[in-house]
Amino acid sequence: MTTIEQDALGGDSGGRRQVGADHPLVLSGAGSSWRVTSGIVEVFAVAASDSPDLARLHLMTATPGTLLFGSHEEADHDFRLLAVGGPDSTVQIVPIVSDEAQEARRRWFAELAGSLVGGSVTAARVADASGSEAQEMTLNRAIAHRREQIESEDFARVSAQRATRGGALAAGLEQLGSLLRSDGDQPPRTKTGESVLVGAFQVVANAQGVSLTMPSSGAADEDPLTALARSCGLRTRRVRLDEDWWRQDCGPMLAFLEVGHHPVALVPVGSGRYQLVDTAASARRPVDGPLAASLERDAFVIYRPLPDGPLSIRTLLRAGLAETRADLLMLVGLTCGSGLLALAVPLVTGQIVGSVIPGANRSQLVQLTAALLVATVAGALFQLATSIAVLRVQGRLDRYLGPAIWGRLLALPTSFFRRYSAGDLAHRVLSSESMVQLISGSAVTSVLGGTFSIFSFGLIWFYSVQLGIAATILLAMMIVVTILAGRVQLHRMQAVEDLAGQLNGMLLEFVSGISKLRVAGVQEKAFYRWAELFTAKRRHWNSVRSVENLTGVVTAAFPVVSAIVLFAVVGLSPRSTLSPGAFLAANAAYAQVAVAMVTMANSFNLVVRTLPGLQHLRPILAEVPEEDVAKFDPGILEGRIEFSSVSFRYQPDGPLVLDDVSIRVAAGSSIALVGPSGSGKSTLGRLLLGFEEPEHGAVFFDDQDLSGLDIRAVRRQLGVVLQSVELLPGSVLTNIIGSAVNLTVDDAWRAAERAGLAGDLRAMPMGMYTAVSEGGSTFSGGQRQRLLIARALAGSPRILLFDEATSALDNATQAVVAESLVKVRATRILIAHRLSTVMDADRIYYLEQGRIVEDGSYDELMALNGAFASQARRQLT
Known part of the structure; x- marks a missing residue:
């Protein structure tokens, strides 16, 4: 809170008084202020007609030295300010005698109002209001707005508590009823008041580990499935159920029975098995051929997105691995089993030698050979199961991280x-998808190799501490060489990925603009x-391969060289008492460790090579999505x-592209934005769509600040055609209705x-199903614009934004479009240079250099004979 020195206020001219709970102070009077001299003082707003002890709205906490100001006594406010302290809280009145003090008073009211509204409806107006009386009025509106919010929140909380109590009662009765049923695995029946779709979606959402959240009432005109998914933070994708689809794990899905378009949930319950859950009938049935044939061909896969907020690469991988926790635990168990079985080779080798x-014991040799054969077969089966588990991990990661x-x-x-x-961007995302899968496989392989080799490494130390020390030194050297080579590769691969991104971006520009390159005759420069x-x-890639080749030579020579070193350690050591059998057993164990080490080194190099590509995903993860669950649905x-x-x-x-622009548009009316190129017309459209945020001021929809609204919910109610x-x-058809399942x-x-x-x-053979090529090159410019206009009108939007949407239309077609727009009950914002497009607008705003220089109806602006009239006459002549 702003404080002012004593000399700016006129000195200590008032006595002290207590402001305890039993002696609250009404802050009234524009010519006085109060300095807190001791204790803590709480400032509240109370209704002007109520008792000071009732209906308090907390505004601030004042500490000793803080100044409090009073409101105008003659002002017609709905509130008054009340200061309440503790038993030891006192204040001292200080008169306001300077302009600096008046400015401090104005800022004090502005800060109080700003603390209440934050980024909501009147936030932009708080800073723009000038004068203390204007700030008091702003605070008055802010208090009223906050009280409405509190009442709304209280109502929602009470409603939620009632719903929770009702839901708990229903759940308790359902549990008691389950005692009378023999089948304890029945799904919960759809609750009263819920649609069958909600019940099926709840099963699918729960299978993804997400609790069901009902959409707000503002989404009443939205597709129900999309609204449900959005409220739960999920995404949907329409898929085609091919033949034998249930024999593979495609994740939880929402499908429909052909009879009655009845929603059901499809939940995987094991490898190659699905279960159909019908919440309306409270039934679960395993999916087979006949049951699959009773479903419609189209279903919806539900995807869980990445967590909100800035993310790191580590968070990304952690989120992906969380989807495979069960498979990873199984992998660790299988690897431990394989490692224990692998001990059979060195143990049997030592026993035989x-x-x-020496004892020529043939029967024991047969037994050991049989045991070794059994261990080998068991190890092969473990390895097969491990490979399948690795594939499952990669598949689950790809299914989750790719769409996410x-x-x-x-x-x-x-x-x-x-x-x-x-x-x-395409290179970053596409390469990252394959790299995440590659890294997951290589990382898992490295971890499995390390786990596998722990048992054999321990066996070396069991047979000989001397060999254990030698093996540790050899492995440490191999690790050092691998890390150094990885660092060199990492630096050079970073350059490769940077250049690959630039190259892909440039190639896309060249392909998109190939006709322009030919017209300009600059193919050689391109x-x-x-x-x-x-x-x-x-060049950088060749240097990476050189390091990779060198590392390959080292890893290929490592098992042989290390074996020679072990033989030399034993053979040249005069104190070695290791028997031949024990040495060969330790050597066999070390061979397993060396092979695992080579595998880990190769996997590490592969991971290092792919890390720069994964790092290129960092900007996408660090950027905060515009989809903020904390923002409000506009209704x-x-x-x-x-x-x-x-x-x-x-x-x-x-x-400044826009400089202090203020425009108000009534519901159902039409305005036109006119002006020379670069005047800021399209920028206003971008601000309206939430593509950009204003530096100062705010954009409001139905008196709601756009910065505090769910921008997706706003855009769904807009019909837009941009240049x-x-x-x-x-x-x-798909260009007009898109993926909206509620449009036909x-x-x-x-x-x-x-x-x-x-x-x-109608003149085209395929009609609404006529194919549209990339960019719509098979359609004329006017047809493309009309198709875009049809797309904007298809959902009966509340607001239409057309930016040069009819520039390619002839006069007759434009007249048809204009007549149709008049019949549409929507607010219309037209951005155009063409005079015939804007003549019928209710109000025209003429912009120059980011400022509104003229506004009015067409006739008013023509009579004004200003900049708009000058531009209009150039088109009329």
Whole structure:
């Protein structure tokens, strides 16, 4: 809290008084302030008409030396400020006699209001309000807003408690009822009031280790499955159930029976086995051929995303390995069993050389040979089981991390994508997917090799401490060589990955702009740039391979050289009492350790080579997704929009693109943003979509600050056509309705009619199923724009944002689109240079250099004879 020196306030002119709980102080009077002289004082806001002891809203805690200010006595406020302290709390009145003190008073009220609203509705207005009276009014609105929030939270908490009590009662009755059933493995029946879809989804979510969270009421017009997945922090993907799909583990899925489109859960219950869970009938059935044939071909796989917030590579791997904990534990057990069985070779070798051969004991030789054969077969089976378990670990990691990394990338804010090219990002994600799988396999192999060799290494020390010391030194030398080679490879592979990202980004640009390269006649320059990067990358890669070849020579020679060293240690030691049988047994054990060491070294080098590619994933993991579960759902928007004193620049040291822009749009009305290129029109659209955040000011939807809202929930209620958007490969239908399962082909045709595209589609042989190539090159520019407009209109959005959406349309087609937009009950924001596009807007805003210089209706601006009229006349003549 801001404090002021004594001389700025006019001295200690008032006496001290206690402000205990039984003697609260009403902070009233614009000409006075109070300094806390002892104890702690709590400041509350209370209703102006209530008793000071009731309905208190805590604002701040004041310590000794802190100044408190009073509100205007004559102001018409809904609140008054109350100071309450402890038994030893006292304050001293200090009159305000300077401009500095008045400024401190203004800041004090501003800070109180700011502490209440934070980033919500009026936060942007707190800083913009000037004068202490304006700040008091701002505080008044902030207190009212906070009280409404508290009442809403209390209501939600009471409702949740009632629902919990009701749910507990139902669960208790369900448990009592289960005593009367013979089958104790029945799934919970769908609760009263829940849809069958919710019950099936709950089973799938629980199988992923996620508790069910019901979506907010604001998602009422959203696809129910998408709303459920979003509320639980999950993602869905439509898949096709092929023949014999249930014989492989595809993870938990949500499917539908062909009869009645009835939702059911498909849960894996073992290797190659699925169980169908029908919560409505409280039944579980194993999936077989006939049951699988009764399902619709389309199902939905549920994916759990990565944890929210910035992540590290270690966190990524930990999250992936958590999915394979059971398989990893089984791997450790299998490896321990294999290690114990492997001891049979050195033990039997020592027994044969030490006693069987000298004693010519043929029967014992047969027994040992049989035992060794059994151990070998058992070891082979253990190794087979281990390999299968490793494949399961890799498969589970790939199934979880692949979609999770892509989901993370898609959830990042738009500003992130300005820092990297599309090719570079694709290289980072795609290479990281294979690298995560490769590292998981190599890391598991290394750990298994180390575990396997522990038993044999201990056996060496058991036979001879001298050989144990020699083996330890040899293994330590091998570890040092491996680490040094890995460090050299790591540095050089980092350069390879950096160049690979640049190369992929450049290649994508070249392929996308091949026609432009040919028109400009710069194919040779493009080839030179590619050859330059490719040569540098290949040079670094060759150096990596050189180190790898050298390491390969060392690892290949290590078992032989180390065996020679062990023979020399025993043969040249005059004090060695080791028998031939014991020596050969120890040597056989060391051979197993050496082979495991070579395997671990190769795996380590492979991991080191892939680490730079995994490190390239760090920017994607470190960036905070724009999907914040702590933000509020806006509910169903009415369409009111406000830009409140918005200023924005793309770079911290760059010029202002928008400078104190304020626009208010009523629900259902239309506005047009007009101005020369670079005036900030499209930037306003980006701010509206949440692609950028304003430097100052705020954007409001229905009086709700966009910075505190779930941006995905906002965008779902917007229909948008931007300048740089292209068509997606697929069909016309998929381009219009996308992946929205709540939209049908009839909705697509209605949207096409509104966009003036239906006639063109009917003339095509495939109609709505006409194929769309990459970029929509088989359609004319006008058809592409109308298709994008149809996509924007398909979901009946509350708000429409069109940025040069009709620039390629002829006048007749534009008239059809304009007439359709008028019939749509939505707020419309049009960004255009074309006069015919903006003439019918309710209000036109003309921007220059990031500022609004003129605004009004078309007739008003033409009568003003200003910048807009000048531009309009150039198009009219």
